Amino acid sequence: MATARTTIASTRWERLKQDIRAAAGGLGIDQIGFASAEPFTELKHVLLRHREQGYESGFEEPDLDKRVDPALSLAEPQSIIAIAIAYPSKLHNPPKSEPGAYRGIISRSSWGDDYHAVLRDRLSRLEAFIRERVPEARIESMVDTGALVDRAVAERAGIGWSGKNCSIISPEWGSWIYLGEMITNIPFPPDTPITDQCGSCTKCIDACPTGALVGPGELNSSRCISFVTQTKGFVEDELKLKMGNRLYGCDTCQVVCPVNKGKNWTHQPELQPDPERVKPLLPPLLTLTNKQFKAQYGSMAASWRGRKPIQRNAIFALGTFKDRSAVPHLAERLQQDERPEIRGAAAWALGRIGGAEASDAVEEALLTEQHPQVREELDHAQAALQAQ
Ligand code: SF4
Numbered sequence: 001m002a003t004a005r006t007t008i009a010s011t012r013w014e015r016l017k018q019d020i021r022a023a024a025g026g027l028g029i030d031q032i033g034f035a036s037a038e039p040f041t042e043l044k045h046v047l048l049r050h051r052e053q054g055y056e057s058g059f060e061e062p063d064l065d066k067r068v069d070p071a072l073s074l075a076e077p078q079s080i081i082a083i084a085i086a087y088p089s090k091l092h093n094p095p096k097s098e099p100g101a102y103r104g105i106i107s108r109s110s111w112g113d114d115y116h117a118v119l120r121d122r123l124s125r126l127e128a129f130i131r132e133r134v135p136e137a138r139i140e141s142m143v144d145t146g147a148l149v150d151r152a153v154a155e156r157a158g159i160g161w162s163g164k165n166c167s168i169i170s171p172e173w174g175s176w177i178y179l180g181e182m183i184t185n186i187p188f189p190p191d192t193p194i195t196d197q198c199g200s201c202t203k204c205i206d207a208c209p210t211g212a213l214v215g216p217g218e219l220n221s222s223r224c225i226s227f228v229t230q231t232k233g234f235v236e237d238e239l240k241l242k243m244g245n246r247l248y249g250c251d252t253c254q255v256v257c258p259v260n261k262g263k264n265w266t267h268q269p270e271l272q273p274d275p276e277r278v279k280p281l282l283p284p285l286l287t288l289t290n291k292q293f294k295a296q297y298g299s300m301a302a303s304w305r306g307r308k309p310i311q312r313n314a315i316f317a318l319g320t321f322k323d324r325s326a327v328p329h330l331a332e333r334l335q336q337d338e339r340p341e342i343r344g345a346a347a348w349a350l351g352r353i354g355g356a357e358a359s360d361a362v363e364e365a366l367l368t369e370q371h372p373q374v375r376e377e378l379d380h381a382q383a384a385l386q387a388q
């Protein structure tokens with residue numbers, strides 16, 4: 001009798017799973033997978049080792065147990081549903097490059113509306129679909145601010161394999177996907193994980209400008225440009241140059257991935273980019289007020305740390321490009337900006353660009369600057385200018 005009941009129940013959940021799968025496209029979900037809610041025991045060792053080696057970004061959930069045990073987010077969990085939403089990788093109408101008009105670039109992961117909002121919308125549509133059929137279901141949805149490791153869930157649920165570049169790579173969508181998940185108390189039968197298809201390829205590791213991919217699938221966040229662009233403080237000289245014109249995020253290890261070749265997804269309306277916003281001219285960024293920044297960038301994921309990191313990174317880019325026309329803007333920041341990181345960045349950029357006007361600005365700032373780290377940047381800039 002008990003066996004017959006169990007069979008009826010598992011048939012019910014298998015049928016519901018198939019219904020969800022069939023409905024996913026209509027709910028705006030590109031790929032869906034089902035996983036058991038067992039703890040991610042093996043992952044805990046990896047996370048611990050990363051912590052010990054100083055590879056964490058500091059943006060993660062600090063409680064490692066919460067990151068690996070779904071039961072700490074939802075009592076008596078029975079399954080996890082992983083979803084993926086595909087985003088574009090190509091700019092349809094990129095702004096024309098004009099001599100002397102330097103532009104920065106925002107990572108593809110922040111091209112449209114903030115993906116957290118888009119994922120939340122898709123998860124709540126999915127939740128409504130499930131609740132209509134199972135009103136008593138308990139559900140806990142999460143996007144990357146949740147406790148669980150999205151990539152571990154997506155891998156177990158068969159969304160894709162975990163690439164050497166630390167992205168989940170879906171055979172169909174590539175790694176241009178946002179991931180979200182929901183823990184449920186419904187015992188959906190799990191899907192099968194996908195076998196690793198990186199093979200002997202190491203293109204992502206070879207292309208990483210900072211050596212942040214310290215091994216296959218192992219990231220030292222403190223050297224990853226994507227992470228560094230989101231920090232708010234001073235940045236080491238070596239990394240400043242390697243950041244190039246990246247204002248937020250870094251896509252290099254995904255762009256070079258052969259699986260992503262030709263994959264560009266334009267069907268999710270909220271995720272399509274405005275070329276002028278994602279590849280903006282650099283000097284106008286420097287003087288944006290908080291209000292202007294929010295109006296222009298507030299709907300994008302790239303705005304989550306406020307304007308300072310993006311303005312600082314824009315200054316690094318002007319220095320890296322050695323844009324002489326930017327000197328008056330940089331001198332103004334050095335003299336007037338209240339934020340030491342911005343003054344420090346301006347000092348560094350002026351030292352790289354060189355010339356009499358840059359030199360005057362640095363000398364003048366040295367007369368009054370009090371902040372020790374800005375003074376350090378000014379001293380380096382002065383030495384660089386004298387050597388020129
Ligand atoms: Fe390296 Fe950029 Fe990939 Fe980070 S995002 S691992 S810096 S290529």
Ligand code: SF4
Pocket residue numbers: 163164165166197198199201202203204205253256257258259
């Ligand atoms: Fe794997 Fe090669 Fe893609 Fe890296 S570039 S994730 S090694 S397939």
